[in-house]
Amino acid sequence: MERTADFVNDRVETMIRRCREAGMNVTPQRIAIYRALVGSTEHPSPEMLFNSVSRTMPSLSLATIYKTLETLETIGLVREIPVTGDRKRFDAILEDHHHLICNVCGSVGDYHDESLDALPPRRRLGGFVPHAVSVNVFGVCVKCREAASH
Numbered sequence: 001m002e003r004t005a006d007f008v009n010d011r012v013e014t015m016i017r018r019c020r021e022a023g024m025n026v027t028p029q030r031i032a033i034y035r036a037l038v039g040s041t042e043h044p045s046p047e048m049l050f051n052s053v054s055r056t057m058p059s060l061s062l063a064t065i066y067k068t069l070e071t072l073e074t075i076g077l078v079r080e081i082p083v084t085g086d087r088k089r090f091d092a093i094l095e096d097h098h099h100l101i102c103n104v105c106g107s108v109g110d111y112h113d114e115s116l117d118a119l120p121p122r123r124r125l126g127g128f129v130p131h132a133v134s135v136n137v138f139g140v141c142v143k144c145r146e147a148a149s150h
């Protein structure tokens with residue numbers, strides 16, 4: 001699934017500004033990688049990003065994608081989703097939301113539920129200061145459930 005062009009352009013502008021504020025070079029590669037990530041609802045792995053971005057940017061390497069994601073993560077523009085399995089998955093949407101993670105095909109979908117957004121009570125956190133809650137719901141996605149029933 002794709003996000004609207006307006007949404008993506010808006011986010012890319014913010015990304016460029018934040019990179020400059022952090023003193024980072026804003027290279028065409030970095031922009032292309034971020035654009036592909038923020039434009040996708042699939043929470044792509046570096047390999048998935050490589051497959052889509054290298055079509056228009058053949059000189060791009062998988063190593064550059066890993067490095068770029070790491071850099072963008074340090075300035076708070078992307079986050080890694082703690083999925084099980086050997087592939088890392090990334091999200092450029094950092095507003096409160098949760099994830100539905102399929103144990104069969106590894107798909108990661110967004111899940112919005114305000115009842116899960118509440119921060120845990122501080123008295124139970126032993127001095128820990130909570131900023132956000134993100135819940136990962138593991139199970140079987142609709143596609144895999146349908147495939148299994150045939």
Ligand SMILES: [Zn+2]
Nearest residue numbers: 102105141144
């Ligand atoms: Zn699935």
Ligand SMILES: [Zn+2]
Nearest residue numbers: 091093097110
């Ligand atoms: Zn997400």
